[in-house]
Amino acid sequence: MANSKYEYVKSFEQPDHLLKNVYIVVRIDGRGFHKFTTKHDYNKPNDDRGLALMNRAALEVCKEFPDIIIAFGESDEYSFVFKKNCNLFERRSSKISSSIVSYFTSQFVYRWKEYFGDHELKYPPTFDSRCVLYPTDENIKDYLSWRQADTHINNLYNTCYWALVLKGNKTAVEAEETLRGTFSDEKNEMLFTKFEINYNNLPQIYRKGSVIFRKMLQETNESGVTKSKKRLVVEHIDIIGEKFWKENDILKN
Amino acid sequence: MANSKYEYVKSFEQPDHLLKNVYIVVRIDGRGFHKFTTKHDYNKPNDDRGLALMNRAALEVCKEFPDIIIAFGESDEYSFVFKKNCNLFERRSSKISSSIVSYFTSQFVYRWKEYFGDHELKYPPTFDSRCVLYPTDENIKDYLSWRQADTHINNLYNTCYWALVLKGNKTAVEAEETLRGTFSDEKNEMLFTKFEINYNNLPQIYRKGSVIFRKMLQETNESGVTKSKKRLVVEHIDIIGEKFWKENDILKN
Amino acid sequence: MANSKYEYVKSFEQPDHLLKNVYIVVRIDGRGFHKFTTKHDYNKPNDDRGLALMNRAALEVCKEFPDIIIAFGESDEYSFVFKKNCNLFERRSSKISSSIVSYFTSQFVYRWKEYFGDHELKYPPTFDSRCVLYPTDENIKDYLSWRQADTHINNLYNTCYWALVLKGNKTAVEAEETLRGTFSDEKNEMLFTKFEINYNNLPQIYRKGSVIFRKMLQETNESGVTKSKKRLVVEHIDIIGEKFWKENDILKN
């Protein structure tokens, strides 16, 4: 049974190497997570266990793939930013995108129990992924700002929506109607006056999402010697303003 | 915090719709499975639990994505063939490829215990995936023949290699040297004379791999009425010859 | 002045090999030909010199690139169909597409005088081009039918439009208004009753466009011996029906 007769089929594979010297973003997204979170009794609008599991899986991805310089997560999505001169898998798009989403999913299922305890995983979740390229520092910062602004917008909406449903005894349709066309300040006002929620006092993880990056930390060892070391951290801070970028040496590659 | 300022970054995403009216193959491959199988004490050259888990995960993928008309698996890889007129995710390459590999991985980890029992999963595995297009029936059959011929070639080699190592007390290097440049009939002969293994009597799953497809089955219900029904089956049969294709209505779409 | 320092830039080129075993269509289109034909006093709605020049340039393209099995032209566009197993320039999309459009343009300018005589070329024309892939015989025949049906629709419209303008003393705007929303039979009727034009008697080249292909011809040489020979011909015949495809052995490659 010679294989040579069939090997020509290999030549149908098409190369998909990504352009060099630009940032690569791999964004993963939960598939059907509305149903998934309902079936698994996620707290609404935010479930701390669910967010912690997402962050843990993402952190493991960042450990496994050191070319990732920053990652940003909210809800059921995560964006991983690879340095411009990354040569992982020779920059083959499918290989990068699929390895990231597979490892993330694998971690998510593997560590479910750590975060949800006896609250059993009823069926295995799916994420999809894609690669997007950003040429300049400005572009990649704007990408991350886009996601963080989106986090805020979604969270403000969801906080109102679930307040109306859970505390205001509205139906889903009524809640949607109440919120249709409202501006941010109206939503803030509604939360405060109707539900005594000061939006700005909500946990940052809900309002800002989660940022994973390597942070320069001062560490003192047993002998009392202090050294600077870069460590992967998960923080819930503003990355839209310049402060974050000035304090952290993320894009110098 | 208006998002409109940053939304331009969305336009950096590039469409990746696959050509219409051709077969789409999504092939997934284990990443670092040499280490993974060693760490998890897989039997060599073939581990029945490992193969059964791969087949189960693949079967679940075929259930979830009914546009898959046939799938073929061996070792740590699986190929899923989508019908030519498939319009899943509007034929977006990343979306198809990533959803399949994510769901497969998810099933693999989720069902580990079903197949390995108390033999714990020590760390989460990764698979990668890619899409390849095949225009004609001949091309797609040749693709599957290529994989099945490869299964045979690898399995014959691995059977010899592990016989030499496990029963012949050879080192890895010695085993490789013994096998270098040998032809199939020499390997068969060696197995038979030295290790009393009749290669052709080994389980088909090792020699032919696993084929998942929808098979027309005659089913008799409680009332004694017999009906033809298409059911997903996993078989270990020859798909290189014409017999399989004549008996099963796989490529008519 | 060593070049090695800069050669890395070569690696920014991205491969663009087209999928194998599918038909490749290169379609070229005149850029700004409304202005070009006006400035060069083309007869309206059809200029025989202009069509003859298009056909000649296309014929030369077919001679130069023997992997083209059929070409179809109308107005300022031409489609060239390459056989499925074509390996021209290793199927690199840019290379194929650009060579065809460049050679076509080159022929168009080079042979202008042959067709337009003293009617001088006032400025050099531009065409653009693209590659499109079609997997099956049915798809490629439908592609060509699409172009031929388009030829008919455009020509019927243009024949009416220019009759209204040139013979009916309508302005451009009035002619457009008169035609807006009319069906084919209404246009035919208008031509016949108002302008005594029997549309079906117009030259086939206007109504059917131009088809270039290799036709089996019986040729008798000086010694009186008759042989069958394939020759490139330009014909203005129906390619939507099955007759053309049955009589000519175009797609067997």
Place this chain on the structure above:
Amino acid sequence: MANSKYEYVKSFEQPDHLLKNVYIVVRIDGRGFHKFTTKHDYNKPNDDRGLALMNRAALEVCKEFPDIIIAFGESDEYSFVFKKNCNLFERRSSKISSSIVSYFTSQFVYRWKEYFGDHELKYPPTFDSRCVLYPTDENIKDYLSWRQADTHINNLYNTCYWALVLKGNKTAVEAEETLRGTFSDEKNEMLFTKFEINYNNLPQIYRKGSVIFRKMLQETNESGVTKSKKRLVVEHIDIIGEKFWKENDILKN
């Protein structure tokens, strides 16, 4: 004859929009120009008429497509650099690449007589083209440096080769053998001692190629008023060093 039945074929066209915010280079190359220059009695190693015609065609391209910020030409090739935020044809790769090569070819044939006079064009030439993307100023400058260094290397070689053939009475094979493996300084020495050619005194157009760009010029009008105006110029100057880039405001877009 309804077209709707066939219009589905349009959906087989695949989008090819180039990544935003990166430089686009369209490089065109003569096809079979060894034969073309021989058939048209080009002077060797450099033909002034041929170079002037290339430069003229390229200049007309730059006039027609104002998004081109710089172009570089040598021998039978030309590179056109489009500004990063260029939105010509919505950045569709085929459309950009084919329009440029078509217009260049068109100009080349159209203006042949202006440069070659009675020395007739015997057959129409072909060029091919491709798009390549460069993300940063450094990358695009390195690309242009690569082409200019290549110009020098080729010209030094060709100057030696043709001196050996035309003045040294060597055959082509002998000339190639003489030059095989020689370094630049050896070639310079050979030119000087054997053929009394001081390479550095050769015209810059041969050694540096041709650079087309918009230069800020001081122009005094009839009324004696001096104004700064940007004008397209063709110069034969060094673009590898920083001087050119400092003096000219090319990459600020």
